[in-house]
Amino acid sequence: MATPPAVPLRVALVNGSFEQPAVTNFEILPDASQTQAPKWVPGWLTTATDHMVELWRSGFNGVPSADGLQFAELNANQVSTLYQDLPTTPGTKLYWRLYHRGRQGQDTMALDIGAPGSAVEQRRFTDGNTAWGYYTGTYTVPAGQTLTRFAFRSISAAGGNRGAGNFLDGIFFGTAPYVLLTKTAVPAGPLEVGDVVTYRVTAKNEGGGAAENLVLTDVVPAGTTYLPGSLRIVDGPNAGVKSDVKGDDQAYYDAAANQVVFHLGNNASAAAGGSLPSTETQPAGTTVEYRVTIDRASGGKQISNTATASYENRLGDRPETLTSTSDEQVTEVKPAADLTVAKAADATTVTVGQTVTYRVTVHNTGPNDATGVTVTDQLPEGLTFLSADGTTGSYDRATGQWAVGDLAVDATATLVLRAKATKAGRIGNTATVTGNEKDPDTTDNADSVTVCVEPAPSCCDPCSTEK
Numbered sequence: 049m050a051t052p053p054a055v056p057l058r059v060a061l062v063n064g065s066f067e068q069p070a071v072t073n074f075e076i077l078p079d080a081s082q083t084q085a086p087k088w089v090p091g092w093l094t095t096a097t098d099h100m101v102e103l104w105r106s107g108f109n110g111v112p113s114a115d116g117l118q119f120a121e122l123n124a125n126q127v128s129t130l131y132q133d134l135p136t137t138p139g140t141k142l143y144w145r146l147y148h149r150g151r152q153g154q155d156t157m158a159l160d161i162g163a164p165g166s167a168v169e170q171r172r173f174t175d176g177n178t179a180w181g182y183y184t185g186t187y188t189v190p191a192g193q194t195l196t197r198f199a200f201r202s203i204s205a206a207g208g209n210r211g212a213g214n215f216l217d218g219i220f221f222g223t224a225p226y227v228l229l230t231k232t233a234v235p236a237g238p239l240e241v242g243d244v245v246t247y248r249v250t251a252k253n254e255g256g257g258a259a260e261n262l263v264l265t266d267v268v269p270a271g272t273t274y275l276p277g278s279l280r281i282v283d284g285p286n287a288g289v290k291s292d293v294k295g296d297d298q299a300y301y302d303a304a305a306n307q308v309v310f311h312l313g314n315n316a317s318a319a320a321g322g323s324l325p326s327t328e329t330q331p332a333g334t335t336v337e338y339r340v341t342i343d344r345a346s347g348g349k350q351i352s353n354t355a356t357a358s359y360e361n362r363l364g365d366r367p368e369t370l371t372s373t374s375d376e377q378v379t380e381v382k383p384a385a386d387l388t389v390a391k392a393a394d395a396t397t398v399t400v401g402q403t404v405t406y407r408v409t410v411h412n413t414g415p416n417d418a419t420g421v422t423v424t425d426q427l428p429e430g431l432t433f434l435s436a437d438g439t440t441g442s443y444d445r446a447t448g449q450w451a452v453g454d455l456a457v458d459a460t461a462t463l464v465l466r467a468k469a470t471k472a473g474r475i476g477n478t479a480t481v482t483g484n485e486k487d488p489d490t491t492d493n494a495d496s497v498t499v500c501v502e503p504a505p506s507c508c509d510p511c512s513t514e515k
């Protein structure tokens with residue numbers, strides 16, 4: 049079993065786009081420390097002594113939001129700093145991005161990141177009141193820093209009003225996306241040749257930022273055959289049955305590469321993968337399934353299967369392609385043996401009183417050795433048992449069973465069965481073979497032969513004196 053890599057500590061702001069709580073026009077609300085208040089702003093804390101944070105609805109006073117339906121004003125009633133403190137792992141690379149805008153003219157703020165109390169200014173942003181400025185950057189958590197403050201500090205605001213200035217929106221500060229794949233096979237097995245296995249793969253984003261252009265690929269495991277029409281997104285965006293055809297929906301079966309492909313996440317299309325948010329907002333991630341039939345050649349073997357996903361981290365200046373591999377799913381397949389039987393008679397026309405000689409041949413075409421092989425060949429009325437000679441095992445004249453026992457792959461056993469014809473007529477007789485292992489093809493497990501028994505000729509009695 050492949051050991052999945054350890055899941056990194058997720059870092060992500062809470063309420064980074066100021067969408068909660070919903071406000072009409074604008075509201076000045078207590079920060080996240082004031083949980084006794086009937087309505088407060090999740091995630092964000094302020095250094096303002098009144099603990100107030102100001103949220104605006106998009107379009108209020110003619111200012112549209114940059115992301116979603118709401119945004120914040122850094123200066124609520126006082127010149128202050130708005131921040132969140134997040135647990136961090138030293139050495140982790142964190143990405144930030146934000147939208148900034150002036151209210152009455154050019155407003156300036158600083159971004160400070162670091163240990164609480166000693167955060168370091170990363171950059172200053174000055175924007176006018178006609179458009180949102182968009183900024184991105186990265187920060188690597190220094191050694192020993194297990195708590196990191198991410199803070200916006202008001203520097204100046206046009207208009208001279210301490211309670212007006214520095215709009216903020218669409219803020220992200222956190223770790224790269226990290227897709228974790230888990231795979232299950234249903235039923236768990238051991239299974240038989242010919243059984244259908246349903247593979248389910250769940251993709252969860254345990255990182256901070258969204259996993260973009262998420263494409264899941266699963267090569268149909270060796271020893272199985274894809275069951276047409278079995279693609280489905282079980283849970284998550286675009287859930288539903290998908291066709292095998294490429295280009296018509298979010299999944300397809302690629303016959304040339306013998307693999308299934310799913311485009312996953314929000315806004316996934318027939319052409320490209322979508323965006324999978326972190327488990328903070330999408331705890332169950334997204335789950336897909338497809339089915340295979342176990343090939344005959346897999347008898348007595350194991351089927352192993354691993355899914356992979358590719359996705360992009362678009363938090364930086366350029367998209368970074370990342371891949372994830374699922375745990376390996378191993379299914380045991382029980383041995384299988386395709387037994388065949390052939391029955392023949394040395395002569396198919398005999399006379400009453402003569403001996404009928406049958407030859408019964410049983411063969412194992414595999415893929416595995418057979419055990420408990422039994423051929424049932426009961427002599428019908430009109431035939432009296434004379435003798436049975438098998439290359440292996442013994443024939444029980446009472447039950448008509450020839451106990452062959454073990455029969456290796458490609459091995460053959462033969463029984464010569466002799467009987468005396470006692471009655472005229474057509475006599476049909478069938479031999480049927482069974483074994484302990486699954487027989488993937490039972491159409492060749494019985495064979496019959498018909499013998500014509502003619503009456504004894506009365507014309508040729510040498511003792512007759514009639515003239």
Ligand SMILES: [Ca+2]
Nearest residue numbers: 065115116118
């Ligand atoms: Ca927003």
Ligand SMILES: [Ca+2]
Nearest residue numbers: 291293297299
């Ligand atoms: Ca399709």
Ligand SMILES: [Ca+2]
Nearest residue numbers: 386387489490
């Ligand atoms: Ca068979």
